[in-house]
Amino acid sequence: MGFLGRFGDGLARTRDRFREQMNVLLDRGPDLDQAFWDGLEETLILADLGGETASGIVEELRDQAARKALPDAYAVLDLLKDQVAAQFSPYRPEVFEGERSVVLFVGINGAGKTTTCGKIAKQLHDEGRCVVLGSADTFRAAAIEQLEVWARRAQVEVCARQRGSDPASVCYDTIERAEQAGADTVLIDTAGRLHTSADLMRELSKVVGVVRRRSRVPVYTVLVIDATTGQNGLSQAREFNASLSLDGVIVTKLDGTARGGIALAVSRELGLPVLKLGVGEGLDDLKPFDAHEYAQALIGDFDERATA
Template identity: 75%
Template sequence: MGFFDRISEGLARSRDKFKEQMNVLLDRGPDLDDEFWDGLEETLILSDVGAPAASSIVENLRDQATRKALPDAYAVLDMLNEQIASTFTEGGEGVFGGDPALVLFVGINGTGKTTTVGKLAKEASDAGRNVILGSADTFRAAAIEQLEVWARRADVEVVERERGSDPASVCYATIERAEETGADLVLIDTAGRLHTSADLMRELEKVVNVVRKRSQLPVYTVLVIDATTGQNGLQQAREFNNALSLDGIVVTKLDGTAKGGIALAVSHELELPVLKIGVGEGMDDLKDFDAHDFARALIGDFDERGA
């Protein structure tokens, strides 16, 4: 099964939810009246793409419908995939694109940060890059051991300290070791923390600031979001972005969720590129994000015989 098929399978619940709502709307007829446009915007919002993105998509489609004198709702829906794809924020190629980089992974517990770091390490190591990992999650009992397992799979070195150590000191040691070994990709796993905890967020700001000052490699801060959290994931992203000035997001657990639109909500509202998406636990289940493939998988196709 190709990766698009995996995404499509993973987003089936999101797509079914969207199509169900759209079919109700189309049953009343294909006229491009206010009721159709309001219904389309509401359907997009219910798909967790967020109100700002939904409003932007509908506004652009409405403008095109007028300029191109589109005949009916089906002609508009033919353009919906492209419009959704173009609403994602572009960029972020430098993070995992092969250039030297240090990437800090942040997010709340349970989003799959450590697993994401491990998969990326394996991918980069297999591609011939010199990778080093930093285990700056010094609070969660199994975090260090979990990263060690991934390091062995990827055949890369991991820098760690005993549980309860200062995370900033682990980052500092990781950077020093990276310079000693000539590593061109440094991936640092940080402790999961609630975006609502001011003390923990301040500590994370300290970690990020230390890394940005000390590293000779370009530093990127990436948020890992669990797609199943829906709009709560958007609030998480707002708080982390406000505190840390994020460079991009990785969206995990897209398989089987009805809330896949959250990737668009975060990307559009916070102007952050989606760097990778995950559709499972396997080694090959984390891949580069493609906006057009994602849009196709999220909403599917429509025709006059029904969606």
């Protein structure tokens, strides 16, 4: 699969920018002085890892450099990928790989919820699972039709009502139909909500509450974030998590940003696992998450003998 793993091409813009900034820093010499540590922290912040995360990584690397008597900056950078990978919350396979589950996809408009929901349905169906989709986005024009297209592509059943219907009722009907069909997994697409609107968030919280009370199997609420929104994605995650007690995040459109560290910032600050990464528009570009592969694809190599 190559040394950059599954995320390499999708994170190329982030990696190239990161390397450019680090090469400028390394050009002044490999000494482990204060300028190097300040420059490393600044580079991590500019990659959208967030100030708190970047500071914590640099502090740990400084401690390791002192304890291990590391000779230069290249030796520190050899440890950077492992340190980045270690910041992620543990992956939760039960969300999409458990025996039974109901998954609600939440997020703001345009984050890619409907497409993500459809892609996962296709992937799970191809793995032999019985999937039922629920179209609880009853407000956005063409949202129902878009999910129905994905249902046909994935060869799975979809439950939908006419536009303007009560989303909680759609969720109820979807779970009921899934039980009748003996489905393994229920994937419910919800309407986009502005995280800054208290009324909309309360409404979404009621929908999630209905699903949790009705379902006889584990229910998971997953936030879909557009990576191109940068640190605003972290603000979204904070608000959605406070209202809904999220179980994980999916980060989309990583191929469209040069600041792809937002996945780490969200996972570390909120203690949420990253479940999948979207690194392109194709069906196969929604990848299962692996912390070490992500770190490698995000950072690349800085050894003069390596190419990234």
